[in-house]
Amino acid sequence: DAGITQSPRHKVTETGTPVTLRCHQTENHRYMYWYRQDPGHGLRLIHYSYGVKDTDKGEVSDGYSVSRSKTEDFLLTLESATSSQTSVYFCAISEGLTSGSTDTQYFGPGTRLTVL
Amino acid sequence: GEDVEQSLFLSVREGDSSVINCTYTDSSSTYLYWYKQEPGAGLQLLTYIFSNMDMKQDQRLTVLLNKKDKHLSLRIADTQTGDSAIYFCAESRRNNFNKFYFGSGTKLNVKP
Numbered sequence: 001d002a003g004i005t006q007s008p009r010h011k012v013t014e015t016g017t018p019v020t021l022r023c024h025q026t027e028n029h030r031y032m033y034w035y036r037q038d039p040g041h042g043l044r045l046i047h048y049s050y051g052v053k054d055t056d057k058g059e060v061s062d063g064y065s066v067s068r069s070k071t072e073d074f075l076l077t078l079e080s081a082t083s084s085q086t087s088v089y090f091c092a093i094s095e096g097l098t099s100g101s102t103d104t105q106y107f108g109p110g111t112r113l114t115v116l
Numbered sequence: 117g118e119d120v121e122q123s124l125f126l127s128v129r130e131g132d133s134s135v136i137n138c139t140y141t142d143s144s145s146t147y148l149y150w151y152k153q154e155p156g157a158g159l160q161l162l163t164y165i166f167s168n169m170d171m172k173q174d175q176r177l178t179v180l181l182n183k184k185d186k187h188l189s190l191r192i193a194d195t196q197t198g199d200s201a202i203y204f205c206a207e208s209r210r211n212n213f214n215k216f217y218f219g220s221g222t223k224l225n226v227k228p
Contacts, residue, residue, distance in 0.1 A: 013167045013205065031213070031214045033215075034215075040227075041220065041222065042218045042219055042220035042221050043159075043204070043218045045215060048213065048215060050213050050214070056217075058142075084131070090158055090159070092159075094214050096214045097146065097214070102147050102164055102166075103146065103147060103208045103214045104147075104149065104161055104164065105149075105206075105214075105216055106161065107151075107158040107159040107160075108158055109157065110157070110158050
């Protein structure tokens with residue numbers, strides 16, 4: 001299994017509070033991603049990173065920000081959590097297309113966030 | 117998201133074959149993937165196929181790719197109750213920061 005951990009694994013918070021989720025990898029992969037998973041929507045990309053300090057928005061980025069100050073960590077922040085951000089959040093990593101490899105994404109175990 | 121579609125549910129009997137279908141729209145796909153998600157867990161890579169291949173077999177799994185119709189399928193032979201899960205197809209596209217586009221997932225229910 002790819003070395004990806006997410007913390008916390010579960011969190012309950014109140015509307016309006018800031019929340020930061022952490023993704024940590026030990027694979028030295030270049031690309032990192034944050035997704036949210038909701039019933040009927042599959043996985044939707046929130047933000048992604050293609051290197052240290054290089055990030056960009058995905059399809060559902062409103063209300064979220066990210067930071068990547070070192071290769072192994074990718075942080076997702078909800079500045080002021082809302083009930084619509086109750087979801088399961090997955091981090092993924094990828095080496096990207098390199099000689100002899102595919103661009104497979106490997107997923108972390110997920111963080112279940114509830115915003116009351 | 118973004119034009120990758122799957123049917124939502126599939127129910128089969130143990131020992132039968134399961135076929136999960138996926139359609140996509142972008143012709144610049146590089147690889148197409150199948151992931152499995154068990155309850156409360158993350159996504160586990162099952163198999164993948166390069167976009168210039170027609171078929172790939174891996175033990176009980178057979179992936180068929182019809183590029184003309186942009187149709188991908190996953191066949192699971194001799195389906196077991198442990199195969200009950202949600203299956204996601206995903207495509208990666210050339211020169212797109214390695215972003216994936218996922219279907220909504222097909223929930224496979226295997227009845228004993």
